[in-house]
Amino acid sequence: MPLNWKARSAGEHRPGKRNRRRRVTAARVPAALTCAALSVLTVLSALSAPSVAGAAPAGAAPGRTAERPGATTDRLTDHLTDRLTDRLTDRGTVARLVTGERLELTGREDAAGVSGAPSRARHLRIDPAPNGTAPGRYAYTVADGELSVRPVARRTAAAPTRVSLPGRGARAAAARTADAGTYPVTLTITHADVTTKTFTLWDRATWTPYPVNSDAGGPASTVELPPGDYFAVALHSDPGQPSYLLARTFEVTDAGLTVAFDQRAAKETAVTVPDDATAVRRGSAVWISVPGGDLAGFAGQGADKVYATPFSVPGAALRVHDVLVKKGTSASVPSPYRYDLTHAFTDTVPAAPVARVRTAQLAKTVTTVRAPKAGVGAALLSVPETGQWTGVYLDAPVRAGGTVTEYVTPGVTYARMLRYGTYEHALTLPDRTLPAPSAAAPPGAANPAATNTAATNVAPTNASARETFGAAPFQPGPDQSGGSSRQGGKLSLYEPGTFSDAAGNAGGDERSRASYRLSHQGNTIVRADGLKPAQGVSASVPAGSRTYELDHTVTRKVPYARLSTLVRSEWSFASQDTSARAPLPLIGVGMTVSGLDARNTAGTDPVTVTARAVTRGSQAGETVTGIAYSTDDGGRWTDLPLTRTPLTDSSTRPGTGGPGAGAGAGAGAGAGASRMSVAGPGPGAGAGTASRAGTASARLPVPTTASFVSLRVTAVDDEGGSVRRTVLRAFAGPATQGDETVGGTRISGVTVNGGKPVVFTATGEQEFTARFTATDPAGVADGDLYLYHGPPDTPDGVLLATRPATCTPVTATTSTCEASFAYVDPRLTLGRNALAGAWKAAVWARSNDGSGLADLRAATTVQLQRHSRLTVNAAPEPVRKGGTLTVAGGLSRADWEGAADPDGAYQGYAGQPVKLQFRATSATAYATVKTVETGGTGELRTTVKATADGYWRFVFAGTPTTPAVTTAGDFVDVT
Numbered sequence: 001m002p003l004n005w006k007a008r009s010a011g012e013h014r015p016g017k018r019n020r021r022r023r024v025t026a027a028r029v030p031a032a033l034t035c036a037a038l039s040v041l042t043v044l045s046a047l048s049a050p051s052v053a054g055a056a057p058a059g060a061a062p063g064r065t066a067e068r069p070g071a072t073t074d075r076l077t078d079h080l081t082d083r084l085t086d087r088l089t090d091r092g093t094v095a096r097l098v099t100g101e102r103l104e105l106t107g108r109e110d111a112a113g114v115s116g117a118p119s120r121a122r123h124l125r126i127d128p129a130p131n132g133t134a135p136g137r138y139a140y141t142v143a144d145g146e147l148s149v150r151p152v153a154r155r156t157a158a159a160p161t162r163v164s165l166p167g168r169g170a171r172a173a174a175a176r177t178a179d180a181g182t183y184p185v186t187l188t189i190t191h192a193d194v195t196t197k198t199f200t201l202w203d204r205a206t207w208t209p210y211p212v213n214s215d216a217g218g219p220a221s222t223v224e225l226p227p228g229d230y231f232a233v234a235l236h237s238d239p240g241q242p243s244y245l246l247a248r249t250f251e252v253t254d255a256g257l258t259v260a261f262d263q264r265a266a267k268e269t270a271v272t273v274p275d276d277a278t279a280v281r282r283g284s285a286v287w288i289s290v291p292g293g294d295l296a297g298f299a300g301q302g303a304d305k306v307y308a309t310p311f312s313v314p315g316a317a318l319r320v321h322d323v324l325v326k327k328g329t330s331a332s333v334p335s336p337y338r339y340d341l342t343h344a345f346t347d348t349v350p351a352a353p354v355a356r357v358r359t360a361q362l363a364k365t366v367t368t369v370r371a372p373k374a375g376v377g378a379a380l381l382s383v384p385e386t387g388q389w390t391g392v393y394l395d396a397p398v399r400a401g402g403t404v405t406e407y408v409t410p411g412v413t414y415a416r417m418l419r420y421g422t423y424e425h426a427l428t429l430p431d432r433t434l435p436a437p438s439a440a441a442p443p444g445a446a447n448p449a450a451t452n453t454a455a456t457n458v459a460p461t462n463a464s465a466r467e468t469f470g471a472a473p474f475q476p477g478p479d480q481s482g483g484s485s486r487q488g489g490k491l492s493l494y495e496p497g498t499f500s501d502a503a504g505n506a507g508g509d510e511r512s513r514a515s516y517r518l519s520h521q522g523n524t525i526v527r528a529d530g531l532k533p534a535q536g537v538s539a540s541v542p543a544g545s546r547t548y549e550l551d552h553t554v555t556r557k558v559p560y561a562r563l564s565t566l567v568r569s570e571w572s573f574a575s576q577d578t579s580a581r582a583p584l585p586l587i588g589v590g591m592t593v594s595g596l597d598a599r600n601t602a603g604t605d606p607v608t609v610t611a612r613a614v615t616r617g618s619q620a621g622e623t624v625t626g627i628a629y630s631t632d633d634g635g636r637w638t639d640l641p642l643t644r645t646p647l648t649d650s651s652t653r654p655g656t657g658g659p660g661a662g663a664g665a666g667a668g669a670g671a672g673a674s675r676m677s678v679a680g681p682g683p684g685a686g687a688g689t690a691s692r693a694g695t696a697s698a699r700l701p702v703p704t705t706a707s708f709v710s711l712r713v714t715a716v717d718d719e720g721g722s723v724r725r726t727v728l729r730a731f732a733g734p735a736t737q738g739d740e741t742v743g744g745t746r747i748s749g750v751t752v753n754g755g756k757p758v759v760f761t762a763t764g765e766q767e768f769t770a771r772f773t774a775t776d777p778a779g780v781a782d783g784d785l786y787l788y789h790g791p792p793d794t795p796d797g798v799l800l801a802t803r804p805a806t807c808t809p810v811t812a813t814t815s816t817c818e819a820s821f822a823y824v825d826p827r828l829t830l831g832r833n834a835l836a837g838a839w840k841a842a843v844w845a846r847s848n849d850g851s852g853l854a855d856l857r858a859a860t861t862v863q864l865q866r867h868s869r870l871t872v873n874a875a876p877e878p879v880r881k882g883g884t885l886t887v888a889g890g891l892s893r894a895d896w897e898g899a900a901d902p903d904g905a906y907q908g909y910a911g912q913p914v915k916l917q918f919r920a921t922s923a924t925a926y927a928t929v930k931t932v933e934t935g936g937t938g939e940l941r942t943t944v945k946a947t948a949d950g951y952w953r954f955v956f957a958g959t960p961t962t963p964a965v966t967t968a969g970d971f972v973d974v975t
Contacts, residue, residue, distance in 0.1 A: 097161045099151050137243070137300030139235040141200045142293070143209035150198055152237040152298070157196045159215055181226060184256040187212065188220035189234055189246060192263040197221075200296040201232035204249070204313070207292045225252045231313050233288050233296040234261040242268075242305040243298040245288055247349075249313060266307035269353040271322040271341035273407075276359055279324040279339055283394040289386070291315040299392035310349045318345040318353060321384055323394040328897060330831020331377045332797045334397040337405040342384040342412045362407040363434030369418065370470035370501070371401035371599045372561035375788060375795035378420050378470075380404065385413040385431065393417060400470070401598040410436040418469050421560020422800055424510040427469060427501055470501050471592070472600035473711060473730035474564040477504040478588035478614040484536075484550070487581040489543055493518060493526075494536030498554040498567050502592045508533050511804065512556040519549045545576035547720070550586070557844065559786035559800050562708075562737070563600060566728040573721045583617040587723040589624075589713050593731055601732040602702040602709065609640070610697040613715035613723070620717035624696035627713055631706040633728050640698035706733030736793055743852030745780070747843050749773040750859040752787070757863035759963050760826040762894035762905045767822040772859070773814065774807065774845035776852045780815035783807050783845030787821075789835050789864075792842070792857045797835045799824070807845070817845065826896045833896050836866045836961035866893040868965040869906055870914070874952040878973035881946060885972060887916055889940040889954050893962050908938020909962060916942060919969060920950040926969075928955075946974045
């Protein structure tokens with residue numbers, strides 16, 4: 001489960017204090033969505049950003065500039081750089097947790113883009129370990145200029161990983177330098193069996209943090225302290241136990257002392273909704289914050305209880321963020337509702353720190369989530385803004401291609417994200433604050449007073465509480481900021497946000513790969529291929545003004561999305577050297593399509609395509625010159641008649657103070673575009689209805705034979721710039737997609753779990769693998785595989801591999817590919833017993849030279865089965881020869897819908913034939929005596945005559961949904 005920690009610099013500043021507006025965010029990626037709890041933990045602090053080194057683009061981390069091996073260059077310098085912006089983090093490894101997860105320290109620019117001042121932020125991420133192991137629950141602290149993260153509730157104790165946070169340790173260090181004398185203070189947790197713990201303490205007069213070495217096992221740690229009043233927090237969470245936040249105040253005078261944290265004094269803390277008995281905790285973040293922005297707490301997923309010690313300390317607060325969902329929620333059965341509840345016990349934590357709210361007291365809204373592919377999982381994540389470090393992004397599965405009703409603590413601003421599939425396609429959503437419900441408003445009505453703001457919180461962007469996210473086409477928005485720029489003779493090429501949605505919610509896909517080609521009059525200056533989303537290219541160019549051509553192409557072939565498989569932008573622009581960094585005057589283009597359903601699919605009615613063009617950092621006037629479509633992936637294009645409106649409203653331009661000046665906080669998957677705000681025509685609108693300056697629209701009658709529709713837009717500005725934007729498979733058509741075979745790529749030998757059924761127990765993380773062989777005359781570049789249940793276009797269950805399949809060359813033309821499905825908890829991933837049975841495997845592979853593709857929708861069938869149990873007991877023992885022997889037992893199978901249970905939940909399997917077999921002690925084989933049918937609860941009971949010493953057993957032959965099982969023999973002595 002990923003944890004995402006996030007913070008950004010604040011607008012407010014208190015005199016004499018550091019800027020306190022910080023956010024720590026974490027979200028566990030549920031195994032339910034991915035078969036692997038792909039996890040991301042991002043921590044950001046409002047700190048000094050590193051200086052830019054050498055020729056690295058603005059915002060790049062120092063030391064990350066390097067020439068790309070194999071990149072095409074001329075006499076000018078080519079640099080491959082990991083770009084860091086407000087919405088796209090780089091992938092530089094800083095450290096690893098002892099449990100294998102990777103910690104990454106990154107930075108970012110502010111939302112104003114390349115021309116703005118740095119936001120002075122630092123980010124920390126935790127990604128899965130190389131073997132796919134994902135983070136679980138964590139104790140985390142921020143104190144003494146250091147972030148400490150410790151995995152908790154593990155079978156073996158895990159040491160913390162510490163990351164220095166520049167700029168935060170000076171105050172504490174300076175204060176301790178002046179300390180005249182110290183005394184030993186022992187901190188110990190009492191009335192508890194303690195393996196791991198974390199102590200954090202502060203001087204109450206100055207809120208100076210003092211480090212405590214808590215690494216040793218056991219309940220106690222010792223620290224040297226000068227005289228003073230102190231506030232301390234002990235974090236304790238071991239396997240099978242709740243999490244405890246134990247707080248104490250104490251005074252050091254002229255001698256050492258022992259401070260006991262009595263675990264018995266801690267009380268359960270939560271935010272609950274007593275009038276909804278169906279709601280259960282999905283995840284929680286509980287932390288204690290103190291003046292100055294330091295904190296100590298727990299974050300993670302699941303219904304685990306959290307206990308906190310009541311206390312009364314001015315300036316300190318116990319903060320709780322709970323997300324509740326309907327009991328039985330899984331990836332395949334998302335909750336129809338989501339409670340997003342926040343409460344702070346400030347200064348005083350009561351004896352019963354549970355906040356109870358009624359549904360009628362909460363703001364209510366309905367959110368629509370569009371799907372990039374039928375059956376794909378999605379998760380909505382949120383974290384409250386508190387003005388200090390906060391908790392974690394907490395997630396809950398939502399139905400992609402459906403709606404979710406949200407109940408939200410009113411008056412609290414939440415930062416939000418939406419993630420698809422394996423969480424690698426993420427959208428950064430606008431921050432949202434909903435007011436308390438109005439008595440005059442009818443139940444379920446949208447609240448017109450609700451505000452949605454961009455991450456900068458500068459202005460409301462939507463007056464309605466109802467929102468739609470994930471609308472196709474996925475593309476860069478026209479108002480994108482923080483991208484390619486020039487300073488002096490250095491061009492820095494970086495184009496994030498390729499997979500933002502049509503509304504402009506910033507988005508990216510970590511599995512996508514990009515290429516850049518910069519040229520002048522047809523001569524290549526720099527070229528780089530196969531780049532990750534966070535990577536860009538820089539090049540030195542001559543002084544003076546020149547016209548350049550930039551071709552930026554991003555491709556993806558992923559199991560969780562079938563749309564926007566290629567996004568290509570071809571620009572021509574004029575640029576001259578400037579002393580200050582300035583955005584390149586590239587024309588941004590955004591498209592919306594009316595008339596699509598929740599799966600981003602067109603029906604038989606025409607749709608309307610609306611396009612808008614805006615030149616970055618410029619007051620140029622733009623004209624959309626063409627909109628074309630294709631139904632064969634760009635093989636043949638058809639131009640559409642347009643109605644155009646020249647751009648007259650400069651207030652919408654990025655960098656001019658309008659709404660397009662930049663929005664969106666850092667999405668772990670690399671979001672990068674600000675909100676589009678394209679006011680296109682609604683469903684059913686006809687051609688010729690351009691409703692905003694700079695837009696053009698066209699009516700598109702979608703052919704009934706089209707599986708997908710690709711779009712192409714061209715635009716020019718009055719400064720000589722031009723753009724051609726191509727999006728292959730921009731949205732789905734009404735026809736069913738079939739197998740695809742292009743070129744010489746072929747797939748064979750598809751097997752799942754070695755050709756055997758996949759048997760899942762009732763609970764716990766389980767795994768299996770799938771393999772296939774791919775061939776192509778040019779060799780195999782990559783491939784992947786996923787499983788689905790039901791029709792391919794409307795599956796009711798999807799299992800995605802933990803990571804992309806690994807294809808290993810066997811010969812120059814043949815590769816063996818393997819996909820691993822790990823960390824599958826059937827209760828969380830499947831959640832429905834009806835999903836047992838036949839599943840299909842969809843498989844694809846691509847050639848090295850890009851000319852070949854094989855995409856098979858149903859390459860093989862595999863049975864997913866509910867683990868079975870069978871018992872037997874023959875009595876009495878011993879029994880007289882010729883006497884009646886009663887043989888009883890029961891047949892049960894895993895209940896994927898059952899409640900969490902250490903032993904798993906099983907239910908009786910009724911109406912099934914089970915053979916009773918006997919083997920005499922003198923025999924070597926069993927013989928069937930009779931067949932018995934299970935009763936209504938799976939029970940078995942029958943009688944036989946006892947004739948000889950021997951063994952009795954039951955044998956169940958199995959069904960397509962349940963594996964065969966045989967009991968051990970039960971020996972009966974016949975006298």
